[in-house]
Amino acid sequence: MNIRTVCLAILNHHDATGYEIRKLSLEGEYSYFVDASFGSIYPALAKLEAEHLVTSREEVQSGKPPRKVYSITEAGRIAFRDALRQPPQKDQFKSEFLLIAMCAPMMRCEDLSRTIDIRIEQLQAELDIIRNASGEFQTPAGAWTTRYGRTCITTSLEHLIKHRHELEEMAIQPEIQPVAEAAE
Amino acid sequence: MNIRTVCLAILNHHDATGYEIRKLSLEGEYSYFVDASFGSIYPALAKLEAEHLVTSREEVQSGKPPRKVYSITEAGRIAFRDALRQPPQKDQFKSEFLLIAMCAPMMRCEDLSRTIDIRIEQLQAELDIIRNASGEFQTPAGAWTTRYGRTCITTSLEHLIKHRHELEEMAIQPEIQPVAEAAE
DNA sequence: TAGGCCATGTAACCGGTTACATGATTAG
DNA sequence: CTAATCATGTAACCGGTTACATGGCCTA
Numbered sequence: 379m380n381i382r383t384v385c386l387a388i389l390n391h392h393d394a395t396g397y398e399i400r401k402l403s404l405e406g407e408y409s410y411f412v413d414a415s416f417g418s419i420y421p422a423l424a425k426l427e428a429e430h431l432v433t434s435r436e437e438v439q440s441g442k443p444p445r446k447v448y449s450i451t452e453a454g455r456i457a458f459r460d461a462l463r464q465p466p467q468k469d470q471f472k473s474e475f476l477l478i479a480m481c482a483p484m485m486r487c488e489d490l491s492r493t494i495d496i497r498i499e500q501l502q503a504e505l506d507i508i509r510n511a512s513g514e515f516q517t518p519a520g521a522w523t524t525r526y527g528r529t530c531i532t533t534s535l536e537h538l539i540k541h542r543h544e545l546e547e548m549a550i551q552p553e554i555q556p557v558a559e560a561a562e
Numbered sequence: 563m564n565i566r567t568v569c570l571a572i573l574n575h576h577d578a579t580g581y582e583i584r585k586l587s588l589e590g591e592y593s594y595f596v597d598a599s600f601g602s603i604y605p606a607l608a609k610l611e612a613e614h615l616v617t618s619r620e621e622v623q624s625g626k627p628p629r630k631v632y633s634i635t636e637a638g639r640i641a642f643r644d645a646l647r648q649p650p651q652k653d654q655f656k657s658e659f660l661l662i663a664m665c666a667p668m669m670r671c672e673d674l675s676r677t678i679d680i681r682i683e684q685l686q687a688e689l690d691i692i693r694n695a696s697g698e699f700q701t702p703a704g705a706w707t708t709r710y711g712r713t714c715i716t717t718s719l720e721h722l723i724k725h726r727h728e729l730e731e732m733a734i735q736p737e738i739q740p741v742a743e744a745a746e
Numbered sequence: 747t748a749g750g751c752c753a754t755g756t757a758a759c760c761g762g763t764t765a766c767a768t769g770a771t772t773a774g
Numbered sequence: 775c776t777a778a779t780c781a782t783g784t785a786a787c788c789g790g791t792t793a794c795a796t797g798g799c800c801t802a
Binding site: 467 | 563567568571574591592594595596597643646647649650651652653654655656657658659660661662663664665666667668669670673676677680681684701702703704706707709710711713714717718721722725728729732
């Protein structure tokens with residue numbers, strides 16, 4: 379999934395500036411697809427314009443820098459439709475967390491617990507993003523996608539909360555100091 | 563999650579050649595983390611060796627090309643442990659399929675159905691990989707990771723099977739030809 | 747006999763990120 | 775007064791992929 383196609387996808391259902399596209403790709407309904415940075419979006423838009431797949435108009439605003447609003451052209455819609463039709467490449471679910479989980483026995487319990495906490499927070503943050511996206515006007519297809527995402531993330535979160543202790547038990551337990559005798 | 567760390571992770575629990583590391587990253591228990599190609603693995607291993615984090619020995623085989631078997635060193639184990647301890651970067655779940663789902667209304671029903679079929683096959687293939695990985699000798703942590711992965715993928719698959727028709731109804735329905743009158 | 751598997755490695759390329767340059771406005 | 779938000783864009787860099795080079799053995 380390259381930036382180019384994502385730009386077309388977003389412009390396909392509403393006009394937007396490069397700045398807005400980045401926000402959508404990080405926080406909005408499009409965050410499942412990419413995390414795009416300015417350094418990739420602006421050149422992609424410029425290239426799409428050169429190919430006449432999008433057009434742009436400058437909107438001068440008082441107080442703020444002028445916005446360059448892009449719109450998709452008919453040729454762009456066709457190009458996008460064609461891109462959609464060809465078989466999608468394999469979804470990728472890459473998790474650094476799982477690598478850490480797999481190596482639990484070589485971690486100190488406190489480090490592992492902290493890592494799990496962070497992971498839980500990340501999953502909750504993703505659910506928040508989805509909840510916010512659901513609030514906005516959405517197409518039925520957008521709503522379907524949102525429900526799908528929510529289901530997957532919720533399952534992941536619940537499994538992690540339910541089974542984290544099993545993993546934590548595998549970590550290196552802090553040696554109980556024999557100073558305990560002093561308490562007697 | 564860079565290739566370098568993945569090589570260390572694999573070598574951390576058994577010796578391997580570059581060729582084997584690639585297979586593990588594509589099909590084995592490590593497929594959650596990367597899909598690494600030769601072009602990245604061999605240079606990574608060479609660099610790790612130059613840094614004394616791994617060592618290698620050549621094993622001549624009859625009939626087959628000689629294997630270069632890598633082992634992790636004590637310094638490598640320490641470097642890996644340190645890498646594990648720092649907070650993991652956000653997991654990424656990037657799905658081209660979801661982008662297509664979001665655009666269901668602009669697709670022909672047959673194309674959409676085909677895409678969903680492919681996606682289901684992919685998910686089933688991933689489950690097969692996990693099932694095979696479970697069969698092998700595994701550490702408890704490996705088993706935990708495997709269960710986690712299986713839970714997430716199973717949920718995804720079941721949701722998709724259960725709700726695919728809702729999405730398919732949104733696609734462009736093939737126009738019913740008024741030739742139907744002929745049947746009367 | 748064609749294609750796949752084993753096995754290692756290099757070079758060209760490319761898609762992306764990071765950091766930089768610029769600058770006004772607004773909220774804390 | 776500081777930090778964040780709005781807003782666009784470029785240049786250097788980097789981590790990876792793709793394709794190439796090489797070659798024997800085994801299976802269909």
